Amino acid sequence: MSAKPLxxxxxxxxxxxxTKPWNIETAAHNFSAAGVKGITVWRDALEGRNxxxxxxxxRDQGLSIVSLCRGGFFANQDKTRRRTALxxxxxxxxxxxxxxxxxxxxxxxxxxxxSLDDSRKQIQDGIAxxxxxxxxxxxxxxxxxxxxxxADTRSAINTLSQANAMASALNSPSVGVAVDVxxxxxxxxxxxxxxxxxxxxxxxxxxxxxxxxPTQDLxxxxxxxxxxxxxxxxxxxxxEAAGFNGFYEVEIFSNKLWKDxxxxxxxxxxxxxxxxx
Amino acid sequence: MSAKPLxxxxxxxxxxxxTKPWNIETAAHNFSAAGVKGITVWRDALEGRNxxxxxxxxRDQGLSIVSLCRGGFFANQDKTRRRTALxxxxxxxxxxxxxxxxxxxxxxxxxxxxSLDDSRKQIQDGIAxxxxxxxxxxxxxxxxxxxxxxADTRSAINTLSQANAMASALNSPSVGVAVDVxxxxxxxxxxxxxxxxxxxxxxxxxxxxxxxxPTQDLxxxxxxxxxxxxxxxxxxxxxEAAGFNGFYEVEIFSNKLWKDxxxxxxxxxxxxxxxxx
Numbered sequence: 001m002s003a004k005p006l007x008x009x010x011x012x013x014x015x016x017x018x019t020k021p022w023n024i025e026t027a028a029h030n031f032s033a034a035g036v037k038g039i040t041v042w043r044d045a046l047e048g049r050n051x052x053x054x055x056x057x058x059r060d061q062g063l064s065i066v067s068l069c070r071g072g073f074f075a076n077q078d079k080t081r082r083r084t085a086l087x088x089x090x091x092x093x094x095x096x097x098x099x100x101x102x103x104x105x106x107x108x109x110x111x112x113x114x115s116l117d118d119s120r121k122q123i124q125d126g127i128a129x130x131x132x133x134x135x136x137x138x139x140x141x142x143x144x145x146x147x148x149x150x151a152d153t154r155s156a157i158n159t160l161s162q163a164n165a166m167a168s169a170l171n172s173p174s175v176g177v178a179v180d181v182x183x184x185x186x187x188x189x190x191x192x193x194x195x196x197x198x199x200x201x202x203x204x205x206x207x208x209x210x211x212x213x214p215t216q217d218l219x220x221x222x223x224x225x226x227x228x229x230x231x232x233x234x235x236x237x238x239x240e241a242a243g244f245n246g247f248y249e250v251e252i253f254s255n256k257l258w259k260d261x262x263x264x265x266x267x268x269x270x271x272x273x274x275x276x277x
Numbered sequence: 278m279s280a281k282p283l284x285x286x287x288x289x290x291x292x293x294x295x296t297k298p299w300n301i302e303t304a305a306h307n308f309s310a311a312g313v314k315g316i317t318v319w320r321d322a323l324e325g326r327n328x329x330x331x332x333x334x335x336r337d338q339g340l341s342i343v344s345l346c347r348g349g350f351f352a353n354q355d356k357t358r359r360r361t362a363l364x365x366x367x368x369x370x371x372x373x374x375x376x377x378x379x380x381x382x383x384x385x386x387x388x389x390x391x392s393l394d395d396s397r398k399q400i401q402d403g404i405a406x407x408x409x410x411x412x413x414x415x416x417x418x419x420x421x422x423x424x425x426x427x428a429d430t431r432s433a434i435n436t437l438s439q440a441n442a443m444a445s446a447l448n449s450p451s452v453g454v455a456v457d458v459x460x461x462x463x464x465x466x467x468x469x470x471x472x473x474x475x476x477x478x479x480x481x482x483x484x485x486x487x488x489x490x491p492t493q494d495l496x497x498x499x500x501x502x503x504x505x506x507x508x509x510x511x512x513x514x515x516x517e518a519a520g521f522n523g524f525y526e527v528e529i530f531s532n533k534l535w536k537d538x539x540x541x542x543x544x545x546x547x548x549x550x551x552x553x554x
Contacts, residue, residue, distance in 0.1 A: 116465070
């Protein structure tokens, strides 16, 4: 099954960090003017602002607020820091509710001073601890498996299979998974795991970008769809075949692209979305 | 089960690329003088040399020649280039025989211009094509699964599970697997896959180093054992419990460590081997 043509922008969401040089007000205005329908808000974009009013401003521009990025970082050898992380996640849930989004993306964390098994256990315990607050606030939590090159400090959840297993173990309608092509494109089990994820009702989000060849930086050298080697269209076809009909979220961190004129970059994003996603 | 103490250097092998600033003659002399028992030879170290004589020189220093690095790069959209790769692998088999080693490590390749599935199929076909030459020469071929961050151009085989499946499919006593902690440490299935690999008689080689936190470069920032977050001792205990009793090969690419005085670095390698491996 091939991916359906993206004839309009009704499913296009852009993360605020993708156009990092713009503040959230500028991003919202320009996204909206370009016909983009969704925005995912990174917490740094909300700094110094009234969150409720900012949420209203985004909605006034006709934007759906797809999610808040990011909660997580549950894994830490130090118990006090694990507690601090839980507090921060509860704060994120409050912020999400104030903003008026229904989802938080979780970058789960990993502590290089302990085993991945220990980090994984702490992640599961951490999510379990915040589920009641999430349920009470009507906020969904999306576990985002991160590329294995981030297993040292960013996430000990590195495959969709692990994220699926954890979401199933946590067994709450508020807990699911965010699939990001950048993190998972290499996985030989990606297609069946996407199907499994969606079948359990856990496929909450779908993030797109590309893997540059060569990649110059472990964190800040993502490419625009079509610039690299990820079969974005093919993976989108799997996500669609599995029943996903949410937003396709463009999440790019790129020192190179952030240096470009962001209005031109936004045009390129839309073109890459329509032609290569 | 914990790893047995490494009370001597009888299982220590060092790759020529680890002390890249030294030519192979200097490396062999210094490894031998320090009590190192094994050497793995990278093909660039043989340039401009009589391979047979170089092999003899290594043996004269009391060194076991553990393997030749590297064959592979079978995947290519272009049929002519795939044929060229086969020729190069047959040449590597001849070189290995001349050198007097019994094993070649395969970095299998990946072509970003085609799907990973296509690359994987070409890899399997490529290895199958060179098996007769390997068998005739008495050379074993070790498929090395590479970290997923190398899936774009270096290898479409990115987990031990994939390497195990391919070795089983190829079904030749000459084809097995090289386990490198750098590539595989993050894998939640690593321990059972090591057991499976060894149980099938496919565990041919074990490479060690460490994952620096943070890692500055995708290729040339590997750490010495103990400097990073890989549980090298724990993984070695899995390999030993699975029955492996070959060499522990120190394979480090590091712009930083190559700048150091290599005699001091060799001392550090031996200390890291005894204390953190």
